Amino acid sequence: MVAVRRLLPVAAAALLLAGCSSAASSENRLRLGYLGNLTHVTPIIGVANGFFARALGSTPLTTQVFNAGPAEMTALLGNQLDAAYVGPSSALNGYVKSHGEALKIVAGATMGGAELVVRSTIGSPADLKGKTLATPQLGNTQDVALRYWLSQHGLRTTTDGGGDVSIRPQDNATTLDQFHAGKIDGAWLPEPWASRMVVEGGAKMLVDERHLWPDARFPSTDLVVSTTFLRDHPDIVRRLIDGELATNDWIDANAAQAQKTANTELKRLSGAALTDAEIIRAWGEQQVTDDPLASTVGVQADHAVSVGLMSATDLRGIVDTGPLNAELAAKKRPAVDDAGLGAKQ
Numbered sequence: 001m002v003a004v005r006r007l008l009p010v011a012a013a014a015l016l017l018a019g020c021s022s023a024a025s026s027e028n029r030l031r032l033g034y035l036g037n038l039t040h041v042t043p044i045i046g047v048a049n050g051f052f053a054r055a056l057g058s059t060p061l062t063t064q065v066f067n068a069g070p071a072e073m074t075a076l077l078g079n080q081l082d083a084a085y086v087g088p089s090s091a092l093n094g095y096v097k098s099h100g101e102a103l104k105i106v107a108g109a110t111m112g113g114a115e116l117v118v119r120s121t122i123g124s125p126a127d128l129k130g131k132t133l134a135t136p137q138l139g140n141t142q143d144v145a146l147r148y149w150l151s152q153h154g155l156r157t158t159t160d161g162g163g164d165v166s167i168r169p170q171d172n173a174t175t176l177d178q179f180h181a182g183k184i185d186g187a188w189l190p191e192p193w194a195s196r197m198v199v200e201g202g203a204k205m206l207v208d209e210r211h212l213w214p215d216a217r218f219p220s221t222d223l224v225v226s227t228t229f230l231r232d233h234p235d236i237v238r239r240l241i242d243g244e245l246a247t248n249d250w251i252d253a254n255a256a257q258a259q260k261t262a263n264t265e266l267k268r269l270s271g272a273a274l275t276d277a278e279i280i281r282a283w284g285e286q287q288v289t290d291d292p293l294a295s296t297v298g299v300q301a302d303h304a305v306s307v308g309l310m311s312a313t314d315l316r317g318i319v320d321t322g323p324l325n326a327e328l329a330a331k332k333r334p335a336v337d338d339a340g341l342g343a344k345q
Contacts, residue, residue, distance in 0.1 A: 029060040030236055033072045033084035036065050036269035037172075038191040038282050039220045042109040043085045044265045045258060046247035055243030059236055065269055067171050068137035077102050082229040083240060085109055087141030087190075088300045089309075091224045096313045104230055104320040105292050107241055109221040109248075113286030114142055115194040116149070116207035118186030123206075125153035132166040134175040134187035139309050141220065141300075143169055145209060146188035148303040157307070173270070176201060190220060191282035192266065192274050199278045208285070219293045220286065230320065238323045241290075245327060248288040259283055290328070294319045294339035315341050 032052075034043035046052040047063055064081065066072040069090025075081045077094055086094075094103050122128060128150070135143035138159060146167060147157050156163040168184060172193040178184045179201045186203060187193075197203040210216035223244065230237050251258040259279050267273035274282070297315060304310035319341040328335055 028233070028236075029062070029082075030056060030233075030240060031062050031064070031080065031082045032240075033064045033066060033075060033081045033086070035068065035072070035085070035190075035221075036266065037193070038262060038266065038279075039110045039113040039286060040085050041251065041258070041262050041286075042221070042244055042247050042288055044269075045251060045261050046243055048261055048265050049247070049250070051247040051250065052240065052243040055239045055246060056236065057239065059239070068140045070137050070139050073097075076224070076226060079226075081226070082233075083223065083225040083237070085221050085223055088219050088222055088297060089139065089141040089144040089304055091222055092297070092301050092304060092315075092318070093139055093310055094224070095315070095318050096310055100313065100317055102227055103224045103318075104227055105222050105224050105294070105297070105318055106230070106237060106320050107223040107244060107324045108219050108289045108292040109223055109244065110286050111217055111219050111289050111293060112210050113191040113194075113220045113282070114145065114188065114209040115205050115285065116146065116186060116188045116209075117194050117197040117203040118206045120202065120204050122185065122204075125150070125155065128185070129155060129164050131185040132168055132183070134168045134170055134178070134184050134189075136169065136172055136175075136189065138169040139304075140169075142188040142190060143167070144300070144304045144307065144309055145212075147307040147309070149188075149207065149212070151307055159308070179203065191285050192278055195278045195282035195285070196274070199275060199281065210285075213296065217293060218296050219289075222292050230323075234323065238327055241324050241327050245290055245331065248290055251288050255283070290324060291336045292319060292321070292324075294321070294337060294341050297339065297341055317341070317343055 034040045069086040072084050072086050073090050073094035076084050091105055135146055150157055150165055155165050157165055157167050175187045176196055225237055263273050263279050305312050319338045321336050321338045325335040
């Protein structure tokens with residue numbers, strides 16, 4: 001069935017919550033959220049090229065596009081989404097806020113693709129004291145990463161913009177404009193915004209987040225589903241994952257065409273296409289993956305707790321690799337590990 005696509009601003013997503021109904025999740029359809037970033041290339045291309053629609057068959061698909069993960073999680077917790085591509089920190093926050101009831105991480109999507117980019121005069125963490133940096137939204141994956149990294153270098157931050165380094169959570173397009181205007185000194189951003197800051201704004205990369213993780217592997221985007229939807233429609237979840245596998249296979253086999261398709265869709269979503277230099281640079285900073293890299297989830301949670309953005313909680317049950325491993329087995333591919341974060345015993 002042909003996908004129906006809607007661009008949903010963050011404010012509009014919040015307004016939708018007032019009319020939510022628990023009965024909605026039982027309907028035979030799929031409401032999918034994702035971000036208009038290159039780190040969400042799997043859903044961007046999966047929707048645009050029809051991989052998701054073909055896998056879902058007669059199940060109608062509607063999509064909503066957000067600026068950052070926390071707003072997306074608000075929609076999922078408010079029963080306005082059945083599934084969402086989202087950063088791990090946002091998924092963790094949704095899990096904690098719902099006392100472990102609302103969602104499951106069922107697959108990966110992208111690893112890498114996040115950087116701290118700054119003015120050329122900044123050469124070390126010490127140079128950031130007294131500076132202003134931006135992130136996509138308070139509590140999102142890059143926001144947590146920046147605050148934690150600064151804390152490891154002895155730099156204090158607060159959620160209201162105080163401390164040794166002022167952090168300004170805001171829309172990514174606003175961040176680029178403010179960097180041009182000299183109002184901020186840098187940002188920890190997902191692709192393609194980090195590359196746009198470098199190519200358009202003259203920023204330089206201070207931190208490639210891949211270098212902070214073992215084997216340079218960390219998830220920037222995961223696929224999460226509503227626990228209720230997974231219980232009621234495991235077949236639809238498996239078909240969505242099948243669509244993801246097909247999408248990522250195509251991306252890996254057709255890099256040049258995938259870049260063109262992604263750029264066309266980014267222009268449709270944001271109103272502006274990337275330059276060749278931007279798309280090439282951004283593409284090289286990330287990689288698609290079906291594996292949620294579950295061993296990193298606990299580490300991400302520890303980071304969020306340490307900077308005061310999340311309370312400690314038992315994470316057992318946040319990951320369900322069953323649907324993904326079933327699809328991988330059907331294709332004679334190796335299973336992925338849930339790192340002990342599967343169903344509670």
